[in-house]
Amino acid sequence: MIWNEEMECMGSEDLKNIQSERLRQIVDYVYNNCQAYKNKLNACGISPRKIKTICDINKLPFTTKEDLRDAYPFGLFSTASKNITEIHVSSGTTGNPTVVGYTKEDLELWSEVMARVLALSGAEPKDKIQIAYGYGLFTGGLGFHYGSLKMGLTIIPASSGQTKRQLKMMHDFKPRILACTPSYCLYMAEEAREMKLDLKKSSWEIGIFGAEPWSESMRKEIESTWDMLATDVYGLSEIIGPGVAQECQHKKGLHIFSDVFYPEVINPKTAKPVRDGEDGELVITTLTKQGLALLRYRTRDIVSIKYQRCRCGRTSPRISKIRGRTDDMIIIRGINVFPSQIEHVLLGIEGTKPHYQLVVDRKAGELDELEVLVEVEEKIFSDEVKALRNLEEKIRKEIESTLGIFVKVKLVEPRFIERSEGKAKRVIDKRII
Amino acid sequence: MKITQISVFLENRKGRLYGVCSLLGKNRINIRALTIAETQDFGILRMVVDKPEETLKILKKSGFVVHLTDIVAVEVEDKPGGLAGILKILFDNNLNVEYVYGFLEKFSDNALLVMRFEEPDRAIEILKKKKIRVVGKEEITDL
Structure with missing residues (x-):
């Protein structure tokens, strides 16, 4: 199923109109509600009135992880912290973590994009999902939780670790969907062999794997080991957590939800856009967020992007698997x-x-x-x-x-x-x- | 009466001990006592040499991490119960021995041990009071 057919299959002109409208609003919103952004835009001589269409986005300055660090903890929020419903943190580059805040509306957005993720993977309402991403400050567990609630799945909030118990729950409760890091899925296979479980008879039919880089050969290994479909999910806490992009069952790139997270791919050195299909750094603007709204956030992830309609019927652009980083960040167990x-x-x-x-x-x-x-x-x-x-x-x-x-x-x-x-x-x- | 011990940090890799010893050999430095405390990943080579200052300079120049510690060289009767007698004195005086190892040569008919204390001065004082011979720096050099 397609969760939000209107948005995910929209013609490119209509989509541009929506993106333009939302960009105008978000620039206006951060300018008037976040002092740090007001200063940043003023320093570049950009008044919100100058932003008319989505094509004007390249007039805006970038936002970086250092900006978040300098604004620790709440300085880049566009709303008073009393309006924040939930806070998550991820690694910072030095002493302080990166703090992200969600308003009620942001949590609704998160639920919406995660429902799209689940539908892209092939999940249907009433399926059971075993969520083996960590619950807590890490966005993985709760992101999947909210999307599953929204879609109407039966949730097994297993969180990460306790592998024997995970396998027992899989065996006894028979969830169809598994969400965890790809390396943990392979780790569970080792454990399952030791427990003498028949891996091919596992109840998992679909896996939604992310939070770390993985390759096509890892995908093949997971799919043949467990006899399941292995799909890739992408996200980062600064933007929303998981729920930025997800593969459909054709596995030809990750559909990015560009009606809410506007993507650009740039040359990380020159900051100029690369040609379609070329590798570059992914830059994302959150078009509708309220708590932590970010303009042109440099993800430091290297991807390529293509805009052709997918065989699944969706028109949303697709990004490649993450091909690397522009910094020295490494991902260990997610x-x-x-x-x-x-x-x-x-x-x-x-x-x-x-x-x-x-x-x-x-x-x-x-x-x-x-x-x-x-x-x-x-x-x-x-x-x-x-x-x-x-x-x-x-x-x-x-x-x-x-x-x-x-x-x-x-x-x-x-x-x-x-x-x-x-x-x-x-x-x-x-x-x- | 204290004696200088040189400790060297060694990774648990082939040839590291050889590296130190060949360096000392080339520089005509003689090792008088030696022990290695080892863990899974690293070892600490502890030794008493005839020319400690020179040794320190040479090792540092070659990039080794070196540490100097005051130790006490104690003569122990070379017979059953010899060491026990000395340990009893230390125990009675509430002195804790961090570690012990032996010299390669003897000074007399007695065995010669390296002892490491938290409070070497107090240890020397007590041992001397009990007529236990503590060997000094010069004597070690002449061994």
């Missing part, structure tokens, strides 16, 4: 990690800023592992094993509480970490995805 966060933690311990390196690995059938290598400096070295052990433990705990994921910390000799042109290589990603 959690965004910036090397700068680790740097920040290390700086806070003993006042030292040692060289460090992040090694990410995913052994066959296992979840991502993050190992933090820290070069031992004289200042922190001691003749006693317990002192070094305590140090490792302290670093590990601090990083874990900052990132919210398990890590391994390993002390290494100075200059162990390779320097290239004086700059250390911060991330080694050994994952084959």
Whole structure:
């Protein structure tokens, strides 16, 4: 089914008209309700009156993650925080997380776009869905929850982890839909084999996988292992959480809901639009949001975009799978990690800023592992094993509480970490995805 | 009466200990006592050498992380119960030994041990009071 046929199958002229109307309104709205945006627009000499159609969007300045950081926690909200119904956070690049706020209307929008996501994947009202994304500050769990409520699914709010219990619920309750990270789905397969479950007889027919990069070969592995359809969902908390784009059953790109999240693809260096179909950085303007409305937000995700009508009948543009990042962010078990966060933690311990390196690995059938290598400096070295052990433990705990994921910390000799042109290589990603 | 021990951080990799020892050999530095505390990922090489200041300089220059610690070199009767006798004195005086290891050579008929204390000065004082021989820096150099 198509959840919102009117919006998702609209002709391009009508869609442009709606986008133009909404852009005028949102620019006017943030200008009048968010001091930070007012200053930003004034600084660029842009008055809301200059924005007449969607083609004027390139007159607007970009918004970046640094803008969110500088405005921590609520400075970019376009409404007083008392009007915010729900708050979520995701990783920031340094000490503070990125904070996003939803008004009641924003939650309604989230439910709407997530219902579209579910319908795109092939879900039908009255299906059962097992939501194995984390519930809580992370947007994954609750985003799927709201969309499922809206569509009228039977929800199993399993949250992440407790794999044996997940599999038992699948076996006993027989949900047709599974929502989790793709690596967790493969991890569950390993566990299921150990439990001697017949994977081909699983009740899951459709998987909605996202929150981390994954490849076509991973898709094939999931589909053949579980005998299910594996679809890709895209989103980021700054825009709404999951619910920005989703594949239909033809799996030829992710339909982006451009009536509410207007996409542009630009060359990250020149900031000029790339030609259709070329790779570039995805930039999104939230056309109707009220809490955190963002103009031309630089997602730092590399995609390409195409505008042809899809065989499923939808006219919404489609973005490719995420092909990379313009920054050094890595995603581990669905959690965004910036090397700068680790740097920040290390700086806070003993006042030292040692060289460090992040090694990410995913052994066959296992979840991502993050190992933090820290070069031992004289200042922190001691003749006693317990002192070094305590140090490792302290670093590990601090990083874990900052990132919210398990890590391994390993002390290494100075200059162990390779320097290239004086700059250390911060991330080694050994994952084959 | 304290003696300088040099500790070196070593990763648990092939050839790391050799790296330190060959460097000392080339510079004609003699190791008098040595032990390695190892964990899964790393080890701490602790040693007493004849020329500690020089050793420190050489190791640092080669990029090793080095730490200096005051330790106490104690003579122990080379017979059953010899070490126990000394540990009893320490225990009776509420002195905790962080770790112990032996010298490669003997100074006399007695065995010579390296002992690491939180409070080395107090340890020396107590041991001396009990007529236990504590060996000094110069003697070690001449070993």
